[in-house]
Amino acid sequence: MVQAFAATFPERDEVDFVIVGSGSAGGIIAKELSTAGHTVVVLEQGPHLQAADFTHDEWGIDHNYDMKWSTRQGYPQTFRKSENEEAELRDSVCGYAHNVGGSSVHFSGNFWRFRPIDFMEATVRGTVGGTNFADWPISYEDLEPYYTKVDWEIGVSGLQGPWDPPRSREYPCPPMPIKGSDVLLERAAKQLGLTPYPAPVAILSQPFNGRPGCIHCGFCNGFGCEVNAKSSSMITMIPLALASGNCELRTGCTVSRVHTNEAGRATEVVYWDGESIERAQRTKAVILCANGAETPRLLLMSESPLFPDGLANTSGFVGQNLMFNGHSSVTGLFDAPVNAWKSVPTTRVVHDFYELNPNLGFYGGGGIDGRHPTRGVPLGFGLVSGQIFDGASWGVDYKNNLAYEFSHVAAFDGHTTSLPLGSNNVTLDPTYKDKFGRPAIRCTYMDHEDDLATMKWFLNKSTELMEAAGAIKIAGTYPETGQEGNVHLLGTCRMGDDPNTSVIDSNNRSHDVPNLFMCDGSTLVTSGRGQPTMTIMALAFRAAEMINNAARRNEI
Amino acid sequence: MAQKPLSRRTFLGSVGGAVRSSAIVLTMPMLLAACNRAEQARLSSEKFKTLSEEEAEELEAIAARIIPTTDTPGAKEAGVIYFMDNVLGDKREQELSLLLKGLIELKANVALTFGVAYFHQLEEAQQDQALIEIEDTVFFDTIRYLTIAGMFSLPGYGGNRDYVGYDLIQFDNQHVWQPPFGHYDADYAEKGQ
Numbered sequence: 025m026v027q028a029f030a031a032t033f034p035e036r037d038e039v040d041f042v043i044v045g046s047g048s049a050g051g052i053i054a055k056e057l058s059t060a061g062h063t064v065v066v067l068e069q070g071p072h073l074q075a076a077d078f079t080h081d082e083w084g085i086d087h088n089y090d091m092k093w094s095t096r097q098g099y100p101q102t103f104r105k106s107e108n109e110e111a112e113l114r115d116s117v118c119g120y121a122h123n124v125g126g127s128s129v130h131f132s133g134n135f136w137r138f139r140p141i142d143f144m145e146a147t148v149r150g151t152v153g154g155t156n157f158a159d160w161p162i163s164y165e166d167l168e169p170y171y172t173k174v175d176w177e178i179g180v181s182g183l184q185g186p187w188d189p190p191r192s193r194e195y196p197c198p199p200m201p202i203k204g205s206d207v208l209l210e211r212a213a214k215q216l217g218l219t220p221y222p223a224p225v226a227i228l229s230q231p232f233n234g235r236p237g238c239i240h241c242g243f244c245n246g247f248g249c250e251v252n253a254k255s256s257s258m259i260t261m262i263p264l265a266l267a268s269g270n271c272e273l274r275t276g277c278t279v280s281r282v283h284t285n286e287a288g289r290a291t292e293v294v295y296w297d298g299e300s301i302e303r304a305q306r307t308k309a310v311i312l313c314a315n316g317a318e319t320p321r322l323l324l325m326s327e328s329p330l331f332p333d334g335l336a337n338t339s340g341f342v343g344q345n346l347m348f349n350g351h352s353s354v355t356g357l358f359d360a361p362v363n364a365w366k367s368v369p370t371t372r373v374v375h376d377f378y379e380l381n382p383n384l385g386f387y388g389g390g391g392i393d394g395r396h397p398t399r400g401v402p403l404g405f406g407l408v409s410g411q412i413f414d415g416a417s418w419g420v421d422y423k424n425n426l427a428y429e430f431s432h433v434a435a436f437d438g439h440t441t442s443l444p445l446g447s448n449n450v451t452l453d454p455t456y457k458d459k460f461g462r463p464a465i466r467c468t469y470m471d472h473e474d475d476l477a478t479m480k481w482f483l484n485k486s487t488e489l490m491e492a493a494g495a496i497k498i499a500g501t502y503p504e505t506g507q508e509g510n511v512h513l514l515g516t517c518r519m520g521d522d523p524n525t526s527v528i529d530s531n532n533r534s535h536d537v538p539n540l541f542m543c544d545g546s547t548l549v550t551s552g553r554g555q556p557t558m559t560i561m562a563l564a565f566r567a568a569e570m571i572n573n574a575a576r577r578n579e580i
Numbered sequence: 581m582a583q584k585p586l587s588r589r590t591f592l593g594s595v596g597g598a599v600r601s602s603a604i605v606l607t608m609p610m611l612l613a614a615c616n617r618a619e620q621a622r623l624s625s626e627k628f629k630t631l632s633e634e635e636a637e638e639l640e641a642i643a644a645r646i647i648p649t650t651d652t653p654g655a656k657e658a659g660v661i662y663f664m665d666n667v668l669g670d671k672r673e674q675e676l677s678l679l680l681k682g683l684i685e686l687k688a689n690v691a692l693t694f695g696v697a698y699f700h701q702l703e704e705a706q707q708d709q710a711l712i713e714i715e716d717t718v719f720f721d722t723i724r725y726l727t728i729a730g731m732f733s734l735p736g737y738g739g740n741r742d743y744v745g746y747d748l749i750q751f752d753n754q755h756v757w758q759p760p761f762g763h764y765d766a767d768y769a770e771k772g773q
Binding site for chain 2: 079080081082083087088096158201202203204205206207208210239240252309358360361362363364365366367402403405406407417418419420422423424426427430431
């Protein structure tokens, strides 16, 4: 077992790096730095689950929040649409998995790369008034080698599409076999003169790197993979980090604070261990990879006389510019079984509308893919089945409709842009606390009118596609009054050259604290088109290289 | 295109169907066997952990109108009531208290309208009539939620016995599938796409 070689470090001795969070970014950075010879302690709130722990337990996952955690486990969150409102207690607003590998364990594995336009859209398209829409300090060309590293070290299946940005190497695995829902999408899209192509996914279509190919069980989105075919950092990176002999993974550890000294440098990370005993790990540098909600919360909790508004928050941008990505979904009923509940969430994507025409009068863009309307889960479908096509919600008709619909539906989903706004943010809730006494994550969010217009545009386009696909009944939805939660948590410690309008520099280093780095969804300057994890992972490989280089030059 | 809630007219259309279908059911031996099994299980070994017998009987009767027994098993045969008993005792004090309070109100309404002591003693059409009156309440919505959850969660939680819920929607909980997955991708390769 690789764990047999895992290192242990005394807390009183300085390690080279403490990494908070073992998810998409944390797992990668832990592996890169530990295999490069640095001593690393990874602090993870959740347990170290394995493939054998993962099941098709929809009640446990979706309703008891077994992996996401909620008020049931002692981790409440609150939500409000604007700062004028008092935030309400909610079970889940900012959703993420609490376990080694973080949300890369339970994600759907959609792995679109960002495109060149995503990094310079404010310049090309023009800024949008009242928003913090900005260019990235790096380009697609800067990130391309790291996207390719993700493809090959993490494991991605796909086929270069007509709209895809240039790549330096082919995908390591061929695309997944097409599903019925995507045959319907593909045929409809071609009929409309569009160019659908295989969706890239971080799920293996065939054995690769000692892991098996997908068995098409259908329980990807929200669930852990039972055969390790899903390319989480838990299965691809953490074992290599532990095998290096330089990395100690401490699970069940809840971080409360990053301490800084009078010189303004981070010195130690304070946390409660699995027995709720408070501990502190001394370190030469800290890397926060806790996600777009947890990272800003930790920074805001780490205020001090030197950093009265929160650590690394001279810009005031810590926690701000939260972007969820927009979404829309159009469900069609068909006269033969689609069985969209089998296999991976999606196998085709329509990317012809990556950038909407500016003449429409609003900013936006996105992609459309084919899916099952409720991620293929039976209980979730039972709950909405009556309402989708305006039918009975209980009784015999409800039962009969449900029995037919579950296997006969396909959904064409839109995944779209979100603009960065100061008013959409993560702050510390003044009232509610988690079981350790940490202030609850308070989310304030209202989609920008352009984001709502974009979602509606994609809803209409999906409806057009569904009509072309020959659905007997069609119904669609998008969050017309604004989203009240999401699993994409982007932009809250964004990257930039200007310390007044960004939290970290282009090497993921805090503008304010030289030995503090942030890398996770919070790094993103813009939202992309709805599938951020590939970019978070590429940024993590890049950040690890920059940090390693700086450490070798003694520049941390 | 937004999804709309159930209209009362749509629902009323379904009530007649409910009564007709349930009459057919009694002639089906397989279903009777399932009913007997559930009944025996309740009478013999299984005690409710959270609910009283009376509360369980009422909730089960309501669940049986939400997903009725027709030519296929419904909430009753799925053992939805055992699911409810389990999960209501699992950090769901608010939901439990809401349901118990609602049951008292329901009992009062049933006595007033129909002159009987309990909801489960009503004829099916009367039961549906009583439920239509309260279908917009949180009380009903919570029971609907738990009924559907009990029908389609893994049997380990007490419901979905013998996977009757999964069978109803033709969901096969096997872990390995191979393409083609359905009708529309069956001839995909043949067509050279």
